[in-house]
Amino acid sequence: MMELTVDLGARSYPIYIGQGIIDNIGAFFEKHGLGKNSPHLVVTDEHVAEHHLPRVLGLLGEAGYKVSPYTVNAGEKSKSLAVLEDVVGVALDAGLDRKSSIIALGGGVVGDLAGFVAASYMRGIRFVQIPTTILAHDSSVGGKVAVNHPKAKNIIGAFHQPEMVLYDTSTLQTLPPRDVRAGLSEMIKHGLIWDSEFTAWCEDNADKLVGLDPEALQYGLYQGCKVKSIVVSQDEKENDLRAILNLGHTIGHALEAVAGYNELVHGEAISIGMVGAAKLAVQLGYSEDIYTVTKRILQKFGLPTRCPEHLDTDRIMEAMMHDKKFSGGNMVYIVPTAIGKVEIRKDVKPEWVRNIVEQLKRED
Amino acid sequence: MMELTVDLGARSYPIYIGQGIIDNIGAFFEKHGLGKNSPHLVVTDEHVAEHHLPRVLGLLGEAGYKVSPYTVNAGEKSKSLAVLEDVVGVALDAGLDRKSSIIALGGGVVGDLAGFVAASYMRGIRFVQIPTTILAHDSSVGGKVAVNHPKAKNIIGAFHQPEMVLYDTSTLQTLPPRDVRAGLSEMIKHGLIWDSEFTAWCEDNADKLVGLDPEALQYGLYQGCKVKSIVVSQDEKENDLRAILNLGHTIGHALEAVAGYNELVHGEAISIGMVGAAKLAVQLGYSEDIYTVTKRILQKFGLPTRCPEHLDTDRIMEAMMHDKKFSGGNMVYIVPTAIGKVEIRKDVKPEWVRNIVEQLKRED
Known part of the structure; x- marks a missing residue:
């Protein structure tokens, strides 16, 4: 495994990169002090869910974390305010509070959407990224998150740095x-x-x-x-x-x-x-x-x-x-x-x- | 006129308080380096618009600023993602760019909505507050901005500090x-x-x-x-x-x-x-x-x-x-x-x- 720190003062965060590192997701969550008393929400898309969601939910559950899933349709259309409102409703029902986190499991669309949910829910909660595409190595650095407006892409968003990025190269093996x-x-x-x-x-x-x-x-x-x-x-x-x-x-x-x-x-x-x-x-x-x-x-x-x-x-x-x-x-x-x-x-x-x-x- | 600085490091800003200070709004905009090449958007509600919008638009126009208005219905219902999407559409049509600002002319509802537009449009542009209620002296300090979700108030928002607050006590004379x-x-x-x-x-x-x-x-x-x-x-x-x-x-x-x-x-x-x-x-x-x-x-x-x-x-x-x-x-x-x-x-x-x-x- 290789580790890299994105140096942003108080908002600095590590990127962990390696084959199979999701197996240790519970330990990473513990290392970063993510709470076991507050529920967390995994945001993913239908394709990624099929390959990786049960594994992520299972491992976090075994490690003692309360985690709910939210699955969007694959593709750019999910980056909308309507989907944002829906995710926030699910987050409220699941009881997410200020100590909860949003976990983005997927590529750029999921990262952008989930990141903006994390940036704006209760004016900002923690955000964990688990990129599952190669392109996402770009979007997972820099904290640019956003949804689209019918008239313009990425026009409603924030700069919201993640707590950590878990880049498991084994998730890339199923990419077209x-x-x-x-x-x-x-x-x-x-x-x-x-x-x-x-x-x-x-x-x-x-x-x-x-x-x-x-x-x-x-x-x-x-x-x-x-x-x-x-x-x-x-x-x-x-x-x-x-x-x-x-x-x-x-x-x-x-x-x-x-x-x-x-x-x-x-x-x-x-x-x-x-x-x-x-x-x-x-x-x-x-x-x-x-x-x-x-x-x-x-x-x-x-x-x-x-x-x-x-x-x-x-x-x-x-x-x-x-x-x-x-x-x-x-x-x-x-x-x-x-x-x-x-x-x-x-x-x-x-x-x-x-x-x-x-x-x-x-x-x- | 009295002046107070809200001390937040790089995000510090002044609050100007006095009778009739809106008359000098052009000078305040110039002092704070708000651009004359980029358009600005005033967000207000129907009641405040009646009393103060023509004056604000007129004075800024005379001072050489390009300003469009956006008027919402008075009341909490305007703090929604649907209204946010609509304001952003108007901002796009008016050509607002990264050097533009959103001007909140009104009370708490207008401040919260307009502030969240400013916080999220292009991931954050400048925000000017012109409170027209006494209650807004509270919400104009601290940068808490938000819209409501059908299931919870103020649940989708940000901390976004204004560029300045212009508190003109003459606008309070028409309050019930x-x-x-x-x-x-x-x-x-x-x-x-x-x-x-x-x-x-x-x-x-x-x-x-x-x-x-x-x-x-x-x-x-x-x-x-x-x-x-x-x-x-x-x-x-x-x-x-x-x-x-x-x-x-x-x-x-x-x-x-x-x-x-x-x-x-x-x-x-x-x-x-x-x-x-x-x-x-x-x-x-x-x-x-x-x-x-x-x-x-x-x-x-x-x-x-x-x-x-x-x-x-x-x-x-x-x-x-x-x-x-x-x-x-x-x-x-x-x-x-x-x-x-x-x-x-x-x-x-x-x-x-x-x-x-x-x-x-x-x-x-």
């Missing part, structure tokens, strides 16, 4: 191959923005990671969480530095929005977005290697590097303009200056980006 | 007499828990306060806010000391719940609750004066000191047991030990309280 690759896309991003050595390690271990080798996953998730935690520690409330985590996301979010559900999942869209950012770097005068290496690594992971040709460039540009990262009229763009280094550019002209989107449709 | 007295009940409470001199001043100035004399109101609100801010500064997240603010509230909340809407408003219920707490003090061996003085002051303000006889004692006791201050099985009670001093007792037996409720029905 497409989700594995897409999750690894964020891991590669963490290398590209901060750590050239880790980027090289990712490239060398692409096959092991895609094949879900437990040792490789443990190390890769540890390093990915570490980069994110360094960035978040320096900018908890997303004022400046934290923007670098958006490498590939400006184009990526726009592609996701235009392509619609299932043609491109998040990790695939940002893979294409990272190639776009690398092309922009070259155009701004940085080394051609940035583009070559970025693309080569992503392809080694079987991730897409080409924008689907049928997506309309006008609509992509429009989606980008609506993105909240463009507030105040300035276009904010994360540009690599070398492998493992990026800068925040506020002078990027929309024409340049349009040109790059066009080029991305012609990539091999 | 009953709301004036009920609001002053919390002011008296702030004297009773912390400051015997202020308690004496309240008694001497009862007629002026009830008559809405601007000088007396300014000083009384200043002192009331000051006591609360000292307590909150020492215990922002309501771990221990902050409980003393609940003097009179344990019995008071139960009476409110059983009496139902309009027979007893909040300030009246806690007036009776404070007499109950004073009786408990005497029973526990503290000076008889505590009871005599507490009751005399409340009566000078025309506040009730007797529990309506028809309220069922069993139901009152049951309501108290459901109150979240009783979590963990212990009955927590705030007991005065002298005028201007209280202690937190965790050893109060339900039988004693039942006996006091019975006595309260026979008070003169």
Whole structure:
């Protein structure tokens, strides 16, 4: 098992990463002083529940904890105020008090929803994360939790740091191959923005990671969480530095929005977005290697590097303009200056980006 | 004008109190660096809107601010997730971004709702409070914001400190007499828990306060806010000391719940609750004066000191047991030990309280 501390002063918390660590969940709860007199609530989704809920409930029950389950439908639609109201009703019926905790067992949707319940129930109770996807290594660091509004994603939320994160790599073994690759896309991003050595390690271990080798996953998730935690520690409330985590996301979010559900999942869209950012770097005068290496690594992971040709460039540009990262009229763009280094550019002209989107449709 | 700082480290903020200070609202916004490039949203209720909304919108517009209004129905029902979703939709349509603010123009309901919008919109934007009731001097200090769930009041919320509070005593001139007295009940409470001199001043100035004399109101609100801010500064997240603010509230909340809407408003219920707490003090061996003085002051303000006889004692006791201050099985009670001093007792037996409720029905 590896352990990492996300350093946020009084709100610091550990991430435990390892094969089979859920078996010791009772001991982790005891170590963190979670109360046996107050009830707790596990929030999960229907798919994760099938694989892991009985185990988690059973182990916590054996350890003497009172725990109720709440299962949502899988997918983004569960991140709504209506579901929030329903979870809170169940929490009230179960008698959750200020010493209770909300346990998120699942991926990003479950983490975001359960985290916002924990942030707002009685004005904030403790929150434990048990991520069951690779992508969640990203969302489990930094405390950003939220639900959606019919008019905007993640617009109602909070910064609420968990008590601890239990990352059991054995829960990843049942992930569909497409989700594995897409999750690894964020891991590669963490290398590209901060750590050239880790980027090289990712490239060398692409096959092991895609094949879900437990040792490789443990190390890769540890390093990915570490980069994110360094960035978040320096900018908890997303004022400046934290923007670098958006490498590939400006184009990526726009592609996701235009392509619609299932043609491109998040990790695939940002893979294409990272190639776009690398092309922009070259155009701004940085080394051609940035583009070559970025693309080569992503392809080694079987991730897409080409924008689907049928997506309309006008609509992509429009989606980008609506993105909240463009507030105040300035276009904010994360540009690599070398492998493992990026800068925040506020002078990027929309024409340049349009040109790059066009080029991305012609990539091999 | 008087100015008070609520001391909460990086989250400290000023409360400005004075007659007609809204006239300078543009200058206050400029002083606090609220942006003219980002739109702002005023949340108010239908009654307050009639008296004060055009003035606030007009003055901010003249000062160069882009401000939209959002008006809710008066009353507790507006503190719901459905209204929250609606406000957020309006905020999105108006283009509010991370540099925008939510302005609460109204009493406790508007402050709680607007404050939770500010706490959760884009994970937290700035919040300005313009209280228009006397009772709101209590809720405008401490940052507790929330909406209700069908099963429980104030259960979904946050601690979100305002940027500033603009307390214009001229807005209080249109308050109904009953709301004036009920609001002053919390002011008296702030004297009773912390400051015997202020308690004496309240008694001497009862007629002026009830008559809405601007000088007396300014000083009384200043002192009331000051006591609360000292307590909150020492215990922002309501771990221990902050409980003393609940003097009179344990019995008071139960009476409110059983009496139902309009027979007893909040300030009246806690007036009776404070007499109950004073009786408990005497029973526990503290000076008889505590009871005599507490009751005399409340009566000078025309506040009730007797529990309506028809309220069922069993139901009152049951309501108290459901109150979240009783979590963990212990009955927590705030007991005065002298005028201007209280202690937190965790050893109060339900039988004693039942006996006091019975006595309260026979008070003169």
